[in-house]
Amino acid sequence: xxxxxxxxxxxxxxxxxxxxDKIAAKNLTAAGYDVQESLKKAWADIEAxxxxxxxxxxxxxxxxxxxxDTLYTSDTITEISAAAKGAxxxxxxxxxxxxxxAEEGRAIKLDAGGKVLDFAxxxxxxxxxxxxxxxxxxxxxxxxxxxxxxxxQSTQAVVMNAQCAVFAESExxxxxxxxxxxPDMARAIHDAIAxxxxxxxxxVGLEEKVMLIGGVAKNIGFVTSIKRExxxxxxxxxxxxxxxxxxxxxxxxxx
Amino acid sequence: MAEEYWRWTxxxxxDLGLSWKGGEIITAGVDVGSVSSQAxxxxxxxxxxxxxxxxxxxxxxxAINVMNWALEDTDGLTLDKIQYTVGTGYGRVNVPFAQRAVxxxxxxxxxxxxxYGPTVRTILDMGGQDCKAIHCDDKGKVTNFLxxxxxxxxxxxxxxxxxxxxxxxxxxxxxxxxxxxxxxxxxxSTCVVFAKSEASGLLRAGWPKEKVLAAYSSAMVHRVVSLxxxxxxxxxxxxxxxxxxxxxxxxxxxxxxxVKALEPKYDTQIAGALGAALFAKALVEKExxxxx
Amino acid sequence: MIANYGYKDGSGDFFITIDTDKCDGCGACVExxxxxxxxxxxxxxxxxxxxxxxxxxxxxxxxxxxxCARCKPVTDRPPLPCVQACPAEAISHxx
Numbered sequence: 323x324x325x326x327x328x329x330x331x332x333x334x335x336x337x338x339x340x341x342x343d344k345i346a347a348k349n350l351t352a353a354g355y356d357v358q359e360s361l362k363k364a365w366a367d368i369e370a371x372x373x374x375x376x377x378x379x380x381x382x383x384x385x386x387x388x389x390x391d392t393l394y395t396s397d398t399i400t401e402i403s404a405a406a407k408g409a410x411x412x413x414x415x416x417x418x419x420x421x422x423x424a425e426e427g428r429a430i431k432l433d434a435g436g437k438v439l440d441f442a443x444x445x446x447x448x449x450x451x452x453x454x455x456x457x458x459x460x461x462x463x464x465x466x467x468x469x470x471x472x473x474x475q476s477t478q479a480v481v482m483n484a485q486c487a488v489f490a491e492s493e494x495x496x497x498x499x500x501x502x503x504x505p506d507m508a509r510a511i512h513d514a515i516a517x518x519x520x521x522x523x524x525x526v527g528l529e530e531k532v533m534l535i536g537g538v539a540k541n542i543g544f545v546t547s548i549k550r551e552x553x554x555x556x557x558x559x560x561x562x563x564x565x566x567x568x569x570x571x572x573x574x575x576x577x
Numbered sequence: 578m579a580e581e582y583w584r585w586t587x588x589x590x591x592d593l594g595l596s597w598k599g600g601e602i603i604t605a606g607v608d609v610g611s612v613s614s615q616a617x618x619x620x621x622x623x624x625x626x627x628x629x630x631x632x633x634x635x636x637x638x639x640a641i642n643v644m645n646w647a648l649e650d651t652d653g654l655t656l657d658k659i660q661y662t663v664g665t666g667y668g669r670v671n672v673p674f675a676q677r678a679v680x681x682x683x684x685x686x687x688x689x690x691x692x693y694g695p696t697v698r699t700i701l702d703m704g705g706q707d708c709k710a711i712h713c714d715d716k717g718k719v720t721n722f723l724x725x726x727x728x729x730x731x732x733x734x735x736x737x738x739x740x741x742x743x744x745x746x747x748x749x750x751x752x753x754x755x756x757x758x759x760x761x762x763x764x765x766s767t768c769v770v771f772a773k774s775e776a777s778g779l780l781r782a783g784w785p786k787e788k789v790l791a792a793y794s795s796a797m798v799h800r801v802v803s804l805x806x807x808x809x810x811x812x813x814x815x816x817x818x819x820x821x822x823x824x825x826x827x828x829x830x831x832x833x834x835x836v837k838a839l840e841p842k843y844d845t846q847i848a849g850a851l852g853a854a855l856f857a858k859a860l861v862e863k864e865x866x867x868x869x
Numbered sequence: 870m871i872a873n874y875g876y877k878d879g880s881g882d883f884f885i886t887i888d889t890d891k892c893d894g895c896g897a898c899v900e901x902x903x904x905x906x907x908x909x910x911x912x913x914x915x916x917x918x919x920x921x922x923x924x925x926x927x928x929x930x931x932x933x934x935x936x937c938a939r940c941k942p943v944t945d946r947p948p949l950p951c952v953q954a955c956p957a958e959a960i961s962h963x964x
Binding site: 680683719725727728768771 | 870872873875876877882914917930931932963
């Protein structure tokens, strides 16, 4: 039976269609200004690319910040549950899930059965989210997708004291004025956000295996900083951004 | 941050009716903030001169520049004739000619006590990168305080972000925010970054600039009020700092608190430097007392 | 003097309050805190005070939520080491 999960995030919409346990199709679309319009487009795209039609799908489940605002389904599941389900389906040994999106960061603790034991959320403050790296990339005049690789070329750690995205931007301006090398500043940005995310993890307690999901997990600079600070290995699945939607699709299938 | 929207008016002033030459104790206070810097010169217990400028990208030069500007038009007064200088503010360790650094909480209370009189008990300072709520006694001594300099919400930088977004000069933001017929609901995000996205959405939905500004000013006021509630509001109440010059914020604040703020007679941004100059005077007197 | 160190941001209010009138500078809090958040010395906000007082270290002040995270797990929270250590009961947390 085909089921689907829609993850309506602050910045992007993710759709995952599964057949049994396997991902049959997936799609990522910008949420844009009009979420309903973007959703329609996302479905049209996924139908075109996979040949699977909305009508063929047994059940659809929505998650994400905008989950209650969709016409496609009234069944919803929280981001915490969706992330947990998706993560455990990808790797049964995961006990800590770190999910960092555009406007929220979460740390989730699971038991051996994949049940959520505890969680900590960082919301309403841009400093612990993807919005932070985006704003900093703009201030550095580096395209977002290049910020991660650039940070890996850093030769020394530079500390950023500001704990606010707005103040951090001013701090960057001062660092730029003091001719700090760009790779070092890029590393400082990732270290700063990793620091905040790690403290979320410490609140629920760190236990291996650790999985990192969400859009910000695509940033190699961020992943490197997290590994360095947690001092553990971190699993980053290939479809890290789709894990929430995958989890919702699994929930739709009753798993 | 491009363009000039954030550029508020810099200023300097001398009390031309006063002469420093007869003064016994001449002191100075320099407040180097992340956004603005002030220098205040006091002759005995009188405010003699001050200057208020934008902080440059390095603090030591800001301190020197603002001090030099304060010394202009002072009938030949020079730095070496000033007996004691106290530095305060975020860049207080970078005032090369200061004899001592004192934190801004203590300085603001002292400064407000001078500027508004001994009846002031609660001071709200909304600065460039921080927001402070201070209780003081009739001598300007701090009895309770709270400072938020971690988060841009409720600070001048938050306003600057909006000045830039709306392409309105920061000097005009206050007046403009009052040009709404009906007060719109406040922006729902406290976070300046998220509030900015929200505001962009509102502009796209056809909201005029003044309505967006009113919504943001309301949100800023709510937040600041909740900070004040943590320490309580005891009259008389005074507002210092740059945002005190924003009528839209001040009026909304007074309305929500149900209390009128004392009328400022001096530039509200000099409170910190003024307090620092007063501490300098107290320290000189303490030294003299020891020598006797 | 009631000194509230910390901040309020979009995600909440995070303040450690030290009543310096009760504090005698004994330093028990400095020992007790696993994040080295406390220090005892010249009171930064009361320049004319003669005796030393406890205060929150500058490096930690703006990261208080994060610094205190290890003592504040989401469930099953034991009493806070700093609050317990202070003989004058001068310390309290807002969260």
